Amino acid sequence: MSQGIPSSLVAGRPAAALLVRTRADRRRSLVNSAFQGVALLAAVACVVPLGALVTFVVMNGAGALNLDLLTRPTRALGLGGGAAAAILGSLQIVPIAAVIAAPIGVLAALYTVEFSGRRTATLIRFAADVMVGIPSILIGIFAFALFVLPFHQFNALAGSLALAIIMVPVVMRTTEESLRLVPGSLREASLALGVPMWRTALSVVLRTGLSGVAAGLMLAVARAAGETAPLIFTAFGNQLINVGGLGKPMDALPLFIFVNARQPYEAQNSQAWGAALLLLLFVLAVNVIVRGRAGRRNSR
Amino acid sequence: MAIDAAQPETPGAPEGRQNPQGRPPPETEETAVAGHAPGVRHAPGVGHSPELRPGVQRLPIAVGPGPGDLTDGAAASEATAGLLEVRHLNAYYGTFRAIRDVDLSIRPNAVTALIGPSGCGKTTFLRTLNRMHELVPGATVQGTIELDGVDVYGSNIDPVRLRRVMGMVFQRPSPFPTMSIYDNVVAGLRLTGRHQRSELDAVVERSLRRAALWDEVKDKLRENGMSLSGGQQQRLCIARALAVGPEVLLMDEPASALDPIATLRIEELIAELKQSYTIVIVTHNMQQAARVSDRTAFLTMGEDRAGYLVEVDETSRIFTNPRERLTEDYVSGRFG
Ligand SMILES: Nc1ncnc2c1ncn2[C@@H]1O[C@H](COP(=O)(O)OP(=O)(O)OP(=O)(O)O)[C@@H](O)[C@H]1O
Ligand SMILES: [Mg+2]
Numbered sequence: 001m002s003q004g005i006p007s008s009l010v011a012g013r014p015a016a017a018l019l020v021r022t023r024a025d026r027r028r029s030l031v032n033s034a035f036q037g038v039a040l041l042a043a044v045a046c047v048v049p050l051g052a053l054v055t056f057v058v059m060n061g062a063g064a065l066n067l068d069l070l071t072r073p074t075r076a077l078g079l080g081g082g083a084a085a086a087i088l089g090s091l092q093i094v095p096i097a098a099v100i101a102a103p104i105g106v107l108a109a110l111y112t113v114e115f116s117g118r119r120t121a122t123l124i125r126f127a128a129d130v131m132v133g134i135p136s137i138l139i140g141i142f143a144f145a146l147f148v149l150p151f152h153q154f155n156a157l158a159g160s161l162a163l164a165i166i167m168v169p170v171v172m173r174t175t176e177e178s179l180r181l182v183p184g185s186l187r188e189a190s191l192a193l194g195v196p197m198w199r200t201a202l203s204v205v206l207r208t209g210l211s212g213v214a215a216g217l218m219l220a221v222a223r224a225a226g227e228t229a230p231l232i233f234t235a236f237g238n239q240l241i242n243v244g245g246l247g248k249p250m251d252a253l254p255l256f257i258f259v260n261a262r263q264p265y266e267a268q269n270s271q272a273w274g275a276a277l278l279l280l281l282f283v284l285a286v287n288v289i290v291r292g293r294a295g296r297r298n299s300r
Numbered sequence: 301m302a303i304d305a306a307q308p309e310t311p312g313a314p315e316g317r318q319n320p321q322g323r324p325p326p327e328t329e330e331t332a333v334a335g336h337a338p339g340v341r342h343a344p345g346v347g348h349s350p351e352l353r354p355g356v357q358r359l360p361i362a363v364g365p366g367p368g369d370l371t372d373g374a375a376a377s378e379a380t381a382g383l384l385e386v387r388h389l390n391a392y393y394g395t396f397r398a399i400r401d402v403d404l405s406i407r408p409n410a411v412t413a414l415i416g417p418s419g420c421g422k423t424t425f426l427r428t429l430n431r432m433h434e435l436v437p438g439a440t441v442q443g444t445i446e447l448d449g450v451d452v453y454g455s456n457i458d459p460v461r462l463r464r465v466m467g468m469v470f471q472r473p474s475p476f477p478t479m480s481i482y483d484n485v486v487a488g489l490r491l492t493g494r495h496q497r498s499e500l501d502a503v504v505e506r507s508l509r510r511a512a513l514w515d516e517v518k519d520k521l522r523e524n525g526m527s528l529s530g531g532q533q534q535r536l537c538i539a540r541a542l543a544v545g546p547e548v549l550l551m552d553e554p555a556s557a558l559d560p561i562a563t564l565r566i567e568e569l570i571a572e573l574k575q576s577y578t579i580v581i582v583t584h585n586m587q588q589a590a591r592v593s594d595r596t597a598f599l600t601m602g603e604d605r606a607g608y609l610v611e612v613d614e615t616s617r618i619f620t621n622p623r624e625r626l627t628e629d630y631v632s633g634r635f636g
Contacts, residue, residue, distance in 0.1 A: 185472060188470065188474075190487070191435065192430065192432060192541075193463065193540065193544055194460050194464030195460075196492070197460075
């Protein structure tokens with residue numbers, strides 16, 4: 001058999017004649033370039049908003065991001081002050097939500113990957129996917145009805161629970177993805193040593209997929225930290241610093257932005273920008289850390 | 301022994317420590333190994349007291365008290381420990397029969413090789429022995445498999461416990477990637493809660509020595525198991541299987557992913573290990589079967605693609621003068 005050149009080329013006409021570019025070839029390459037161009041434009045349109053948004057927030061918020069914003073509580077009527085109440089509030093509401101959501105999401109993922117039948121797994125995964133798509137304002141109302149109304153009191157814990165509801169399916173799905181990547185051979189190796197199923201799930205499968213699980217959890221935290229709607233009806237917001245008063249209203253960064261951006265006072269607006277920049281930096285940092293690490297892992 | 305079996309998973313309580321089956325103490329076994337195989341290396345000062353060597357203790361595998369103890373009864377003498385009797389074994393994946401009516405008796409302290417064309421059910425057969433087969437959804441087994449006279453599919457047998465008595469080594473080395481070499485070796489003990497911290501060092505050294513890996517890794521026990529070469533990883537997996545103290549070692553093409561030198565080391569290792577264990581090895585490599593095994597079982601598959609046993613005999617006979625025409629064709633390379 002002749003190497004390289006297909007025999008059909010060799011058989012009839014001389015091969016060289018078949019290689020000359022025809023008009024059809026030229027048209028094809030034109031269509032090809034046009035298509036590539038359009039796709040490139042779409043790709044640019046995909047990236048531009050992020051760049052624009054970051055630039056915009058940095059330009060407006062950089063001036064307001066100072067020590068006062070970080071350390072002073074809010075003062076009324078445009079008298080200045082800072083976002084300390086909101087920062088401290090977010091630092092409580094979000095971690096509590098994560099502590100509630102992480103075990104539920106991780107164990108649910110472990111259940112679907114390790115223990116459930118295929119149909120149950122599909123069902124659970126479907127439910128989680130639907131849940132991810134539920135508008136967060138609905139989750140806010142739901143949490144309001146469940147955790148606020150009965151107590152006649154806006155409270156921070158209701159905010160954490162609302163955020164936890166948002167985080168659970170995200171954590172569950174990312175965990176599931178990373179657990180499915182754990183090779184079955186490790187599972188088998190463990191079971192063949194006489195390690196019980198539950199212990200294999202925890203100490204081999206989960207442990208092997210742990211970095212992926214942690215990444216998913218961090219992304220869920222970043223997502224929850226910026227959620228506003230679920231907090232409006234639950235944690236509500238608070239001009240005073242509230243540390244530890246989970247049964248009381250509490251401020252949070254997104255609420256702070258929401259409230260202050262709508263004030264008629266310049267000082268308030270600028271604080272909202274400062275808080276927005278803070279939130280943006282946090283979310284960007286988490287994403288860079290997580291995706292950077294994931295990238296390194298994949299390229300290894 | 302009833303007491304032993306009644307407390308299945310007490311953490312920190314090394315089971316079988318009292319050696320309740322009236323067997324000779326483990327030293328005897330060790331001495332026997334040394335006596336028969338001059339090549340076996342021993343750690344000076346290691347493994348001479350039963351307390352230091354929980355790994356080689358025979359473990360009762362029954363879930364509850366009663367006659368389920370695998371090491372019970374007449375078969376409990378050291379000479380026959382690890383005897384496997386397979387009768388009328390059928391294995392299914394859903395409705396597909398992968399193994400048809402296999403009768404096979406597997407001798408203790410010897411190497412039995414399973415050979416046969418790809419897809420004839422060698423792996424499936426091996427996995428029915430330690431009940432890994434039933435982990436596949438829809439997979440079932442019919443027939444009996446007795447280890448030292450006890451039906452391993454009996455209702456009083458816990459498969460998790462059974463697998464500690466029948467260790468398995470897979471085709472691809474599969475060290476746990478999150479664990480160090482040390483942690484890999486003791487993984488089976490740690491994850492089953494059957495260890496005392498003070499014993500682990502001794503278990504690691506003894507298992508690695510038995511797996512002929514100690515000298516190569518003794519200075520880097522804390523390094524990741526994945527940092528080893530493929531052949532070293534496979535010996536690490538063998539050490540890991542030995543550390544839980546099995547009687548039987550099931551090896552599924554343990555050297556097929558390795559280069560010839562690493563393969564040779566594994567084969568030498570198998571020759572040493574058979575002094576203390578019943579070994580069943582699946583291999584596609586005829587020379588390997590001829591080199592390492594005492595007996596060879598030839599399986600092939602019928603028209604319904606179900607694997608069956610053609611014959612089992614002394615390895616020398618299988619490769620020189622087999623009874624069956626099919627076997628002769630296969631070992632001489634005329635088919636398969
Ligand atoms: N998980 C499974 N589900 C369904 N069928 C399976 C499964 N594993 C194996 N089989 C089938 O069972 C039969 C025996 O497979 P097995 O892996 O035991 O063969 P083998 O002799 O080990 O082959 P090889 O030499 O290629 O490893 C094959 O027909 C295979 O397709
Ligand atoms: Mg196989």
